[in-house]
Amino acid sequence: MEIFYITIAITYILAFLGRQSGDVKEYNLKKINPFFFGLVTIIFILVCGLRSNIGDTYFYKHSYDLLVLTGDMIGYEIGFLKLMELLTKVSSDPQILIFTVGFICNLFILLSLKREATYFELSTYLFVTSGYYLVTMNGMRQSMVAGVFFYFGVKFIKEQKMFNYIALVFLLTLFHKSAVFLYPIYFISQEKAFSKRIVLLIGGTVFVTLMFSSLAGAIKEVSGEYGHYIDSFNEGGAHILRAAIDGVPVLLAYMNREKLEKDWKYSNIFINLSTLNFIFMILALQNWIFARVGLYLSISNFILLPYIIKNYFDDGTRKIVYAGCVIFYFLYYYYDQVIMMNVVYRSVILGIY
Structure with a gap:
């Protein structure tokens, strides 16, 4: 779990600096400094994309190996299978699949948080301590679809572009059938x-x-x-x-x-x-x-x-509520990830066993 604690601390500090050095835009939202945003995004992607275990990671790697060895494409939606097939032309190492999905998922979730940010550092903190970040390493396909949906889908809803939205959801169902519920x-x-x-x-x-x-x-x-x-x-x-x-x-x-x-x-x-x-x-x-x-x-x-x-919240109460949110979510995170699930992060590439 140490890697997650380090990730929480570093990304929180960088996201805070990104907000502090940004400008206010409409509706009291903040423009986040792109340099710090880039650093936060890179850290989230690397930790997610270079893992060797957690949740369904092993089974996705196994499916990728079978595709490389036999050429059989079964078990997933056609869009995801085509993505796997494309990646096999680049590398036979299944880690490329884990990294690619992690890259897409985390990039679009963080872009969504950046676009709608008030307290960007708190948004990224909640992303991890709510358990969602870990879910991106378990339900890989669905998390990838969710990230893309939230970035583009919310944009189309705002702009009231119904046909664009419908086309987006249709494409997403090619990667995970549960996206049909988004219509x-x-x-x-x-x-x-x-x-x-x-x-x-x-x-x-x-x-x-x-x-x-x-x-x-x-x-x-x-x-x-x-x-x-x-x-x-x-x-x-x-x-x-x-x-x-x-x-x-x-x-x-x-x-x-x-x-x-x-x-x-x-x-x-x-x-x-x-x-x-x-x-x-x-x-x-x-x-x-x-x-x-x-x-x-x-x-x-x-x-x-x-x-x-x-x-x-007024200034005094806001600080208390903000601090209480940080503390409570961390306690929940520890309870959920350590006590309940005993999550262990491993990465051969990063040397974490």
Whole structure:
């Protein structure tokens, strides 16, 4: 875990310097110094892309080796298979796949945070301590798709370019089929935050959660390739602390909803994405597979929470809330990564065994 602690500390300092040396732009957002942004991005990409283990890394390497040896392309969506095939022409070492996916995923997530930054250093800090950074090393394909989606998808939603958005989601489904769930997000994200429709959606989610056992069969039918996970819903829901953490930005947004609507033109987008993420995390209390859908949306928390802390607390309270956020997220990170999962990072290239 030492490599993660070092990554947290160095990227936080560099991101802070990047914010301090940047200029204010509209809606109290910040332009981040490109030099420091580049350093932060390089560190995240190297740590992610040069790993030798964690999550599904071994299986992706194994699939790549099989492709090199046999030429067989099975098991993944066509877009990802074509990416693998292209990479085999460059190198037979499967590390190139791990690095490429890590590069794409982290670059676009950080570009999204940079574009929407208030406290850029806090956004990058939350990216790691929320556990999302580790997820990019586990659910590789989906995290890559999520990074690309959030950068381009939010842009198209802002500009109300529906056909561009639909084309983007279609392309992303060629890399991970679960991206099909993103089609309705275009319309839901533009709804007024905490409108009656959103409240009904939350209420429906609570109902589904309470009735999950009875509804499991129907959910399995519409879940496609993920349907088999529903059979084991008694064996693995998300931790309630995870859902509670994702609920904090939603609660604070609700408390400041009128100010957010007045001060931030695109507040509805990020509030609704965070709210939808929270909804999926509530469902994930019954089955962790729902958290996979929330993976596309939870990046909004790293934008929304820092914005609220910066703009809706007075100077003295802001410092306390900011410090409390840093401390609490680190404690959660330690609990989740060390106590619960005992994560060990290894990298042959970096000499970490």
